Amino acid sequence: KAGVTQTPRYLIKTRGQQVTLSCSPISGHRSVSWYQQTPGQGLQFLFEYFSETQRNKGNFPGRFSGRQFSNSRSEMNVSTLELGDSALYLCASSLSRGGIYEQYFGPGTRLTVT
């Protein structure tokens, strides 16, 4: 069974631009979560999608948004990029909602904002 895939793996953008990251969950998984990982802040939860609906959201500004499609694939969008948005963005899928289900992580997208 294929794992979680994220595209692109690396991205360089300029301040003020916008970016869209993509995540394909493991087949059959319906929950997709997004995380931002930086050396200073560690792993921070962005949002979770389940059945095309955002179910939980972390403490990030509205510039960060996402969506989930009917096939469970998810995209994350960051508008008006700032230098501080440089980070590794991780996507994780799980079978369903609820904390008992372990998450399976993709390799991440490394975003650099210059």
Add this chain to the structure above:
Amino acid sequence: AQSVTQLDSHVSVSEGTPVLLRCNYSSSYSPSLFWYVQHPNKGLQLLLKYTSAATLVKGINGFEAEFKKSETSFHLTKPSAHMSDAAEYFCVVSEGRDDKIIFGKGTRLHILP
């Protein structure tokens, strides 16, 4: 609300010696607890999970963790460290269906030859 504290940001052990990574949690209900490992430039991989079954949980690569409700702890151990264990380890707590999954800040494990 739940929270998780990893008591050490860095741990160094010699190869072949035991590993102990400490994690304390706060939870109003019966939590689910996880340990994940992240090798350099890789995504996170599940090591083990506790979901109210046996309190001693065995995971991959010889790791295990014990859920101690009275101490609100879920420490990760391994009898004998290997060089390939060098990585960052995250303790994770989750309470229920609608609650977020909370990650600890991570413990970086260094293995000395």
